[in-house]
Amino acid sequence: MLSKKTKYAIKALVLLGKNMDQPPMQIARIAEDERIPKKFLEQILLDLRNAGYLYSKKGAGGGYSLNKDPKDIFLVDILRITDGPIAMVPCASLKFYHKCDECHDEVTCGIRKAFIEVRDASLKVLGETSISDIIEKEKTAIPSV
Amino acid sequence: MLSKKTKYAIKALVLLGKNMDQPPMQIARIAEDERIPKKFLEQILLDLRNAGYLYSKKGAGGGYSLNKDPKDIFLVDILRITDGPIAMVPCASLKFYHKCDECHDEVTCGIRKAFIEVRDASLKVLGETSISDIIEKEKTAIPSV
DNA sequence: CTAAAAGACTACTATTTCTATGTACTTTAT
DNA sequence: ATAAAGTACATAGAAATAGTAGTCTTTTAG
Numbered sequence: 001m002l003s004k005k006t007k008y009a010i011k012a013l014v015l016l017g018k019n020m021d022q023p024p025m026q027i028a029r030i031a032e033d034e035r036i037p038k039k040f041l042e043q044i045l046l047d048l049r050n051a052g053y054l055y056s057k058k059g060a061g062g063g064y065s066l067n068k069d070p071k072d073i074f075l076v077d078i079l080r081i082t083d084g085p086i087a088m089v090p091c092a093s094l095k096f097y098h099k100c101d102e103c104h105d106e107v108t109c110g111i112r113k114a115f116i117e118v119r120d121a122s123l124k125v126l127g128e129t130s131i132s133d134i135i136e137k138e139k140t141a142i143p144s145v
Numbered sequence: 146m147l148s149k150k151t152k153y154a155i156k157a158l159v160l161l162g163k164n165m166d167q168p169p170m171q172i173a174r175i176a177e178d179e180r181i182p183k184k185f186l187e188q189i190l191l192d193l194r195n196a197g198y199l200y201s202k203k204g205a206g207g208g209y210s211l212n213k214d215p216k217d218i219f220l221v222d223i224l225r226i227t228d229g230p231i232a233m234v235p236c237a238s239l240k241f242y243h244k245c246d247e248c249h250d251e252v253t254c255g256i257r258k259a260f261i262e263v264r265d266a267s268l269k270v271l272g273e274t275s276i277s278d279i280i281e282k283e284k285t286a287i288p289s290v
Numbered sequence: 291c292t293a294a295a296a297g298a299c300t301a302c303t304a305t306t307t308c309t310a311t312g313t314a315c316t317t318t319a320t
Numbered sequence: 321a322t323a324a325a326g327t328a329c330a331t332a333g334a335a336a337t338a339g340t341a342g343t344c345t346t347t348t349a350g
Contacts, residue, residue: 002233002260003337007245010256026296035247040339046298059347060295075259088147100152102180110282111155114220114274115147121266129259137255148308171325185310191327204318205324291350298345306337316327 006082008036009044010134013053013078017070017131024056024063044082051081070132079126086126087119094119151227153181154189155279158198158223162215162276169200169208189227196226215280221271231271232264239264 011034019025027045031038045064048054055067066073079086085096091106092115103109156179164170172190176183190209193199200212211218224231230241236251237260248254 001230001235004339005337007234007247007256011247014255028296037339039341042297043299043339049297056297057347058295058297058345061348062296062346064297075263085146089152090146102152102156108283108285110159110279111152113282114270114279117274118220118267118270121270122263125259125263125266129262134255134259137258138253140253150308173325182310184312187326188310194326201326202318203316203324203326206319207317207325209326293348293350295348296346299343301341301343303340304338306335308335309333311332312330314328314330316325318323318325320322320324 002079003083005040005044006079008034008041009048009078009082010075010131011036012041012045012064013048013066013070013073013131014134014138016054016064016066017073017135020066020070022065023061024065026063030064047081048078051077053077053081066131070135071130073131074127075129076123076126086123087115089115092116092119094123147224148228150185150189151224153179153186154193154223154227155220155276156181157186157190157209158193158211158215158218158276159279159283161199161209161211162218162280165211165215167210168206169202169210171208175209192226193223196222198222198226211276215276218276219272220274221268224271231268232260234260237261237264239268 012030015030015033016025027042028038030036031041045054049056053067053073054064056062056064076086080095085093087093089100089112090096090098091100091103091109091112099106106112157175160175160178161170172187173183175181176186190199194201198212198218199209201207201209221231225240230238232238234245234257235241235243236245236248236254236257244251251257
């Protein structure tokens with residue numbers, strides 16, 4: 001399961017992505033619109049800003065806006081900032097690799113091999129889906145046959 | 146990330162799968178072989194037994210053994226017993242569905258749609274990989290080119 | 291030049307989940 | 321009868337998650 005932090009991060013990015021042309025949006029506004037605790041959101045936006053995905057402006061009339069094209073912000077990037085590894089076992093992680101404590105022999109470990117396949121499957125979708133794609137998906141409701 | 150519980154569960158199942166022909170194996174033995182805290186493993190094996198995947202026998206000469214063909218025990222089954230949902234958001238879960246608190250409209254939610262795709266990708270691998278497959282994978286080490 | 295708006299930063303607290311352990315009980319083989 | 325093993329339930333400790341509070345800094349408007 002995603003942490004709430006990550007879910008909130010995605011929500012904020014999607015909202016900002018829909019407002020690309022507008023002036024920066026305030027934390028308070030984002031928090032209200034997306035029903036996210038304001039002070040918690042504050043931290044999250046900071047992380048995204050420090051990672052280069054958001055631009056922020058202080059003072060009156062300030063706020064947050066996207067610092068990249070929503071087509072260039074992928075789910076995998078966000079998840080790695082806010083949740084860390086994509087893989088389900090540390091030894092199968094690309095960016096957050098570390099050995100499993102109890103492992104006898106990582107090289108032959110069948111569990112590891114299986115979860116590398118799982119990782120690659122998730123990674124494919126997460127790495128191909130951008131904020132822009134998510135915005136597009138919102139436009140088409142699930143068809144009621 | 147998988148919980149340790151799930152990782153231990155898979156390890157135990159793989160070990161028991163390798164010993165299909167032998168008499169039941171004791172918790173203490175499994176714990177030692179796989180470096181799993183014994184009392185913790187006890188609970189885990191119980192869960193797997195109650196879910197029908199293991200057979201247990203009390204008393205002297207007792208222990209645990211697989212109750213199914215290792216070809217018929219899939220990772221997805223184990224994960225659902227010990228970790229619960231496969232999906233990364235509750236609203237995208239098949240077996241553990243529930244609405245996201247903060248969600249405005251689930252039907253159009255683009256985040257949900259994206260994570261349904263992620264779920265399906267993971268599910269494909271997890272649903273196709275059996276304990277038997279994992280045992281097979283152990284036999285072939287990663288080739289050293 | 292001051293006040294207000296807004297984000298930045300640091301620290302703390304609360305809650306939940308995960309991991310593990312302890313104690314007592316039941317079943318079974320010898 | 322006794323010892324070997326699993327069963328059941330309760331609890332504790334640790335770690336991660338979620339959220340809050342307070343103070344500082346920057347910027348704009350008047």
